[in-house]
Amino acid sequence: MSIDKRKLLWRLAEKGLWKNLSSEEVRLYFLLIIFADVSNGEGKLIWENLNYYLGPHFHEEKLRKAVQDLEKLHLVRINFSVEKSEIEYKILNEGD
Numbered sequence: 902m903s904i905d906k907r908k909l910l911w912r913l914a915e916k917g918l919w920k921n922l923s924s925e926e927v928r929l930y931f932l933l934i935i936f937a938d939v940s941n942g943e944g945k946l947i948w949e950n951l952n953y954y955l956g957p958h959f960h961e962e963k964l965r966k967a968v969q970d971l972e973k974l975h976l977v978r979i980n981f982s983v984e985k986s987e988i989e990y991k992i993l994n995e996g997d
Contacts, residue, residue, distance in 0.1 A: 904942040906934050918974050926967040942992035
């Protein structure tokens with residue numbers, strides 16, 4: 902199932918979902934959308950990329966909280982791999 906990144910951002914604004922997120926969580930969601938494969942909405946990011954784009958203060962504890970909040974809103978599904986130092990994720994469409 903392909904994703905429309907513009908519609909995903911529109912949904913975030915139209916439904917006011919961004920109001921329930923911290924600025925760091927919004928930045929993480931944007932980053933995930935940017936790197937997601939449009940054909941299936943899936944992606945993978947290594948910790949180094951997260952640190953580069955979100956800053957070194959965005960440590961694992963903050964990341965886990967951000968992920969939890971994004972998942973509660975049914976925006977993404979994320980799997981952590983501490984051993985591989987990466988996260989794998991899927992951007993969720995409204996019906997997912």
